[in-house]
Amino acid sequence: MSVPTSSADLVSRLRAAGCVFAEDEAALITETARDATELEAMTVRRVSGVPLEYVVGWAWFRGLRIAVDPGVFIPRRRTEFLVAEALRVTAPGAVVVDLCCGAGALGAAVASEREVSLYAADIEPAAVRCAERNLAPWQGALSQGDLYDALPAQIRGRIDVLLANVPYVPTDEIRLLPPEARLYEPRVTLDGGPDGLSTLRRVAAGATDWLAPGGHLFVEVSDHQAPVAQAVFTEYGLTADLTVDEELGANVVHGIYLPVGANPVA
Structure with a gap:
């Protein structure tokens, strides 16, 4: 074996x-x-194609070192834009949920910059174990399960900011992903169904039951999915606008639940 x-x-x-x-x-x-x-062992793994984040055991995300275990979705730099957009409307004391949390990077990033009541959930046991370590400094309440089914009943109708970095790669396009994603990250964290928006539709459909009046929902999509995603938000009773960061290649759809007489969260 060659030793560096x-x-x-x-x-x-x-x-x-x-x-x-x-x-x-x-x-x-x-x-x-x-x-x-x-x-040498780490070098061999990286040379064989294992993602760098799995090799070193962490990823940078908005200045935080986020622990990332093998088999857990690796947080992307472009998703920092979703967090930045959410922070614009996150007031101290807000109830914040990181749904489809993966390693918990989004929730950790928000909690590191605002004093909030943080909840997170993911369907993957490996992700929940990883997120436990990342959210521990902020005492985030973590649970395992399918979307809203994983959340505690006491926050139903009380969520101020809901971040949902759902899988949004169309099933037929997974084969086109870089090998580091396609071969190493769980398919459930990538596969968004035929048009990439299957999970997003489920999140939008349940949002008005879980958001507080004036509560916010943020999701990330590709540029060509954005118009459809906005229409989905509107269909399920949310306002919908799109913000874009050209440098990061990030597209964030932002919805607000505004029943009659409600005001947006400041």
Whole structure:
């Protein structure tokens, strides 16, 4: 087995394996490894195609080091925009839910910048175990289950901000994803059904039962899905607007539940 004896050798191996940011990855792997044996094992995993976040065990997300275990969806940088949009309307003391939470990155990011009552849920046991570690500093209440079925009954009709980073890749397009996602991340975290919006429809359908009057729902979609997603929100009794970050390639649909006489959450 070839053992990296220098940073240049490590960078060379990563670059030969197709790692575009080989220098940055080499630095992270070297920083994380506890000894030469672990450094080599981590290098072998990365060269074989294992996502860097699984190799080092964490991902950066809005300045937080989020623990990411193998088999758990890796938070994307573009999703930082969804959090930024949600923070605009998140007041201190708000009831915030991170639905389809994965590693809990969105909930952790919001709670790190606002004092909130935080709840999170995911259908995947591995994700819930991972999110427990990431949400512990903010005492987030975590549960496992299918969407709203996982949430405690006492917050029904009381949610001020609902973040739902649902799977939105159309089933037939999963084969086109980069191998790091297609081969290593659970299909349930990627597959959004025939048009990519199956889970989003279920979230929108239940939103008015769970949101407080004036409560907000935020989801991320692709650019070509955005008009349909907005129409889905409207169909289920929410207002709908779209915000875009061109640099990140991020599209966030924002809905507000406004029954007669209600005002948006400040």
